[in-house]
Amino acid sequence: MKQLFLKKEGNPRLLLFFSGWGADDHLFDRPVAEGYDYMLCFDYRNLDFDFTLLDGYREIRLLAWSMGVWAAGCVLAWHDEYSFSLKLAVNGTPYPIHDTKGIPVAIFKGTLDQFSPATLVRFRRRICGTTEQVKEFLSHHPYRPEEELGEELACLWQTAAKEYADSLKWDKAIVGMRDKIYPPVNQYRAWGDTPVCEVDCDHYDAGLFDGLIGGREEIWTKP
Numbered sequence: 760m761k762q763l764f765l766k767k768e769g770n771p772r773l774l775l776f777f778s779g780w781g782a783d784d785h786l787f788d789r790p791v792a793e794g795y796d797y798m799l800c801f802d803y804r805n806l807d808f809d810f811t812l813l814d815g816y817r818e819i820r821l822l823a824w825s826m827g828v829w830a831a832g833c834v835l836a837w838h839d840e841y842s843f844s845l846k847l848a849v850n851g852t853p854y855p856i857h858d859t860k861g862i863p864v865a866i867f868k869g870t871l872d873q874f875s876p877a878t879l880v881r882f883r884r885r886i887c888g889t890t891e892q893v894k895e896f897l898s899h900h901p902y903r904p905e906e907e908l909g910e911e912l913a914c915l916w917q918t919a920a921k922e923y924a925d926s927l928k929w930d931k932a933i934v935g936m937r938d939k940i941y942p943p944v945n946q947y948r949a950w951g952d953t954p955v956c957e958v959d960c961d962h963y964d965a966g967l968f969d970g971l972i973g974g975r976e977e978i979w980t981k982p
Contacts, residue, residue, distance in 0.1 A: 760806055760830070766797040772844075773798060773816040774972065777834075779825030779851070780915060781879075781908045783901040792974025795820070800827065802903070804914045808834045813841055820979075821846040822971055825940065825962065826915060829855040832924025845979055847971070848932045850941055850962050852949035856920035860949035862941055864920065871916050874909045885939045888961030895965045929953050931979075933967070935960040956981055 763784050774791055777800045784799055791797040798812065803826060813819065821843050823831040828851030835841070854860035856867045870878060883900070887893040931954045934946045940962040947955065960967055970978045 760800055760804075760808055760834075761802045762809060762812055763799050763801075764796065764812075765799055766791050766795070768796060770794050770796045771816065772796070772818040772820070773813065774820050774822060774974075775813070776800065776972070777821075777823040777827030777831040779827050780911060781882075781901055781903065782827075783903050786896075786899050786901050787968065787972065788899070789969055789972045791972050795974065797972070800830070802907075802911060803830050804907075804911050806830060806833050806918075810838065810841075816842070818842055818844045820844055822849070823847070823851060824849045824968075825851045826855050826919065827851060829853055829919055829924050832927040833922065836924060836926040845931075846927070846929045847979060848929050848953075849967070849971070850933065850935045850938050850946070852932075852941060852946055853925040853927070854923045854949050856916070857923075857945070857949075860945050863945075867916065867920070871912050874912060876905055879905060879908065886962040888937055888939065888963075892961060892963065892965060896963060899965075931956060933958050935962060935964065935967075938962045 765784055765788055772795045774795045774797045778787055782801045787799055819841055828848040832853050852861050856862055856864055858864055884893055887896050932950045933956050934943050935958050936943050938961060
């Protein structure tokens with residue numbers, strides 16, 4: 760796993776963001792809330808995590824999107840020593856490759872088996888949904904090599920389809936009602952008693968992430 764500070768100014772608070780498969784700093788290099796440092800986690804070919812990078816922060820906000828919800832759960836579940844003020848999951852579940860609680864198994868396996876530049880283009884269109892979101896995504900699109908993305912996808916198949924991460928207590932889950940990657944009905948099944956907020960958006964929504972990273976409190980705390 761890569762851990763990259765997009766802002767590190769010695770602030771006492773940290774936004775810790777576990778992004779999804781195929782992401783990098785280009786996609787989520789956005790203004791962060793005043794008073795926060797900002798660390799982005801991506802590339803889940805392994806889940807090695809340097810906890811010393813969290814030392815010294817009095818408050819940590821955890822944000823996770825898509826496959827990052829599972830990755831955050833795997834990494835952080837048994838680390839109660841860190842002061843997480845809020846833990847928010849967006850369009851993902853602790854059961855990422857699962858027929859009733861995540862991405863259906865056949866769909867994920869089909870993407871892996873047929874992975875190619877054309878498959879990647881289709882996937883990115885599906886996560887965006889609208890032409891406007893596709894244009895916005897392309898203006899920030901990740902620059903990681905396609906070979907690397909294929910390796911990450913294969914590693915996720917070997918781990919995320921077999922090891923679930925349901926022991927981390929999330930404060931809220933945002934469910935995009937037009938999500939074509941994690942079906943909304945599956946997200947609801949996965950979250951059980953966790954409070955859920957419905958949002959009229961696709962799997963990826965630039966405006967939503969602008970607000971979350973920028974610290975719009977009504978998005979973080981709205982029931």
